[in-house]
Amino acid sequence: MKRSIVFLLLAFLLQSCSYSQSSKPKKMESTNKNNPVYSNTDSSQVNLSEDEWKKILPEDVYNIARMKGTERPWSSKFEGSKEKGTYYCAACGNPLFISDTKFESGCGWPSFYQPISKSSIIYAPDHTHGMSRTEVMCGRCKAHLGHVFDDGPPPTGLRYCINGVILDFKKAKEAEEKYNR
Ligand SMILES: [Zn+2]
8 A cells, every 4th residue: 555655656756757857948948038028020019017027038138128228339249240130129029120221330339220110110209318319119019229310321311329239130041131132
């Protein structure tokens, strides 16, 4: 009698052990850093509380996206990058810019002259720090991205000065590159 109880217990332990092992890789794979709203294709608006954002965003992304912080100039690996691909919002995955519209502004932050579409960005007047600037935010989740200035190159004459921390870059697929050549 006792033996069968021990056996049952052992069987149970083994089962729970294998269960936890098999569930581990699933967690690792789950889309961007445990972020349930992250999607490169879903364009529906994201409205989360600041507490919820704090839970799902890495600290550096949270500080820019929600606290409207600014990363140190020249600190982003994207600043001088010329790789072909798409830049997405690091908070929600919304497509923001394509590499074709990126240019070297010399300002120390990744710069673009045009967003992917009109709805990918929203604008707001910003009078903080004694300046009069236009803030740009993600059109899907309202994450702070940076500012837009009117000293950019043609064809728009605009310079979208964006914090690299809030950008997720994905390389263009080879097939797309060939097609665009
Ligand atoms: Zn976003």
